[in-house]
Amino acid sequence: MEDWLRKQADLAATVCADMIPVAIDGYCREQDLLGLHAEDVTFGITAALAFGRAHRGESSKTGREQGVVLDEPYSAEILRRRVANLRPHQRVYPITSDVYRRWWRRAADAVWSAANVGPPHAARHTGPSRDMCLGYRSLEQIMKRGRWKALQSVHRYAKPHLWVRAVEEQP
Numbered sequence: 578m579e580d581w582l583r584k585q586a587d588l589a590a591t592v593c594a595d596m597i598p599v600a601i602d603g604y605c606r607e608q609d610l611l612g613l614h615a616e617d618v619t620f621g622i623t624a625a626l627a628f629g630r631a632h633r634g635e636s637s638k639t640g641r642e643q644g645v646v647l648d649e650p651y652s653a654e655i656l657r658r659r660v661a662n663l664r665p666h667q668r669v670y671p672i673t674s675d676v677y678r679r680w681w682r683r684a685a686d687a688v689w690s691a692a693n694v695g696p697p698h699a700a701r702h703t704g705p706s707r708d709m710c711l712g713y714r715s716l717e718q719i720m721k722r723g724r725w726k727a728l729q730s731v732h733r734y735a736k737p738h739l740w741v742r743a744v745e746e747q748p
Contacts, residue, residue, distance in 0.1 A: 578684035578694070585680075592672050593680040595655050599626075600700035601707075602652040603645040604723040607674055607697050616665035624653040639724040689746075 582594035596610050603609075609628045612635065617627040627644040629635050647653055659669050670677075677697055685694035705723055708714040716728055723730075 578681070578688050581684045581687050582680060587680075589672050589676050590680050590684075592670050593677055593684070595659060596670055596677065596697075597700055598649065599647070599652045599655060600697075601703045602647045602649045604701055604704045604719075605645070606701055607677060610670050611668070611672070611674055611677065613669040614665065615660040615663035615667050615669060618656050618660050618669065620653065620657065623647050623650065624656045626656075639726075643724055645722060645724075 579594045579597045582590045582597075585591075599605060600607070600610060603626055605626070609626070612628070613626060614630075614633075617630060619625045619627070623646060625644060625646045629639075629643050647656075656669065663669070681694075681697045701723075705714075705719045708719055709716070714722065720728055720730070
């Protein structure tokens with residue numbers, strides 16, 4: 578879907594393409610990424626994202642001053658490019674959730690079938706499913722990374738069997 582979005586002649590499609598790998602890598606909710614400002618991204622060995630910034634009066638679903646450190650260099654590279662010319666208060670992904678969902682559905686229909694992909698929130702499920710399937714993280718580590726309060730929530734999100742099937746069915 579990311580590749581299909583990048584091939585579209587539309588800036589919003591490119592923004593959406595840039596959201597997908599970061600959402601998967603950081604187990605990010607749509608609202609986490611759409612509310613992300615340049616000042617919320619810190620670079621070091623990789624990139625770290627901060628959500629629910631108290632100084633702006635914000636709160637993420639799991640509270641204030643939440644965050645995640647990304648694993649993938651590709652995700653950090655996307656973020657470096659996106660924040661390169663932004664002022665601290667500017668949004669990293671300057672689109673609305675409606676625009677994101679519209680492009681997500683178009684990409685899903687073009688590449689798979691929207692019925693097989695689900696909504697954009699499905700990207701948040703992909704990272705935990707992959708990590709569990711590959712043995713990259715324990716359930717407790719997945720729970721912490723995803724900012725879930727209960728292991729039951731991790732079980733609802735991390736479905737390695739579906740990740741394996743999705744990988745095998747990719748065009």
